[in-house]
Amino acid sequence: MAKTFCKYHPRTPARFHCEACEADLCIACRKREGPPPKDICPTCLKELSSLGIANTITPFWERIPRFFAYPAKIDSLLYIGALSIASVLTAFPLPLIAFLVAVAITYLILRYGYIILHHTARGNLDPPGVLTGSPATEKNLPVRQLGIFFVMALMVVAAALVHQALAFAVFLGLLFSVPASVMSLAINGSFPEAVNPAALAQIIGRIGMPYGILYIFLLLLSGGEAAVLQVLEPVLPIWLFFMLGNFISCYFTVIMFNMMGYVVYQYHEELGFEGVREFDTTEDAPPQPAKSSDPFVNELHILLSEGKIDEAKSRLKQRVQADAGEELHAQYHKLLKLNNDKTELARHGGQYVQLLLSSRQSSKAAEIYGDCINADPDFSLNDGRQVYEMAQLVFSSGHYDTALHILNRFAQRFPGHHVIPHAYFLAAKILCENKGQDAQAAKIISGLLKQYPNHDLSTELRSYSEVIRNLQ
Secondary structure (H helix, E strand, C coil): CCCCECCCCCCCECCEEECCCCEEECHHHCEEECCCCEEECCCCCCECEECCHHHCCCCHHHCHHHHHHCCCCHHHHHHHHHHHHHHHHHHCCCHHHHHHHHHHHHHHHHHHHHHHHHHHHCCCCCCCCCCCCCHHHHCCHHHHHHHHHHHHHHHHHHHHHHCHHHHHHHHHHHHHHHHHHHHHHHHHCCHHHHHCHHHHHHHHHHHCHHHHHHHHHHHHHHHHHHHHHHHHCCCCCHHHHHHHHHHHHHHHHHHHHHHHHHHHHHCHHHHCCCCCCCCCCCCCCCCCCCCCCCHHHHHHHHHHHCCCHHHHHHHHHHHHHCCCCHHHHHHHHHHHHHCCCHHHHHHHHHHHHHHHHHCCCHHHHHHHHHHHHHHCCCCCCCCHHHHHHHHHHHHHCCCHHHHHHHHCCHHHHCCCCCCHHHHHHHHHHHHHHCCCCHHHHHHHHHHHHHHCCCCCCHHHHHHHHHHHHHHC
């Protein structure tokens, strides 16, 4: 079956479809809102329809080698090996002990099989630990499964009382429904549903044609297991045959339960099975275009790719006003700059610069401050100390005119501020050393000495005044 791919990440299988936009989206591109949680189109904000997880994962019929490799993990092998060693007891001529051991082994491997089925159905592709809790351990599913087989046998017997042909038809129908019964029991833990022909037919119908494929694979596995055992029986000692035969039987059982669990996972929406772990790429998929860890950033990229700049600005403005992280502030500043929205750029700039200064990103803060001044010559921060520090940063990066612009009318903007002498001394240095305006620098120094004769800077101011006088 051909896959549908995401409009914005063309190599990623889509998970949702928007009827209004006629667009398919992957998990990273959908907008999540709630409660109750709903999947929303980031462009038109209408609810998305699901394409089913089957579109985003590798279908089970393409994973056959992985199913065969599934039990070959240390925990599974040790468990299967322990059961196989215990099966040697069934080879001894002690009927009661042999029977009890056989029942115990059957129960334990079925119990582990149901744990695997439930674990896989939730999207966990590695084997669970042997002691992992699940409905299989809480609801004693192996015993219920044996009870289901008993009820099915009674159905065949009842049909045989009517007519032999009817009994044969019932037998074939029940045989075909066994995987559905096992999956139903694993999903719901309900004995009545697992023997209800109507409920089983509903499961088969919801899965559709792939159920037939699953059934064929399970038949082949059962037949393959029987064929291997038939080959081994004549050539092995009885005790070794029991041990190795049990190992093969348990190994194939794990494969079958893993396969059924994966089918539940693949069709969990159709089956009404919730709480699965989802992925936004298929296994072994090629590298994808980078996606942000923040879904909102992905939402913005989609809006911009659709040319909805004003909508992107509006949503981003709401987010940054709610004290968003640095990434969103950077996105907003970039968007305002590209859109030449000078008024909003200057308004937002103060918040952004302060955020950068608080995170010690001085160079970036100076760059943003320069953008704000270009947008609004009257732009300034509200904190005099930060304005002075910004002027120092800009000066140290060689932007002398910008530094002077930042310091202009400092005393009028921040009357009585304790950094006024430092701010005007810096302005005087720039005028003298970088702009060649010695007279203007001397005038500033003279004014500082008159207004702050006893300031800590007074000695340095007098020395600098002497330097300027010598230059003149």
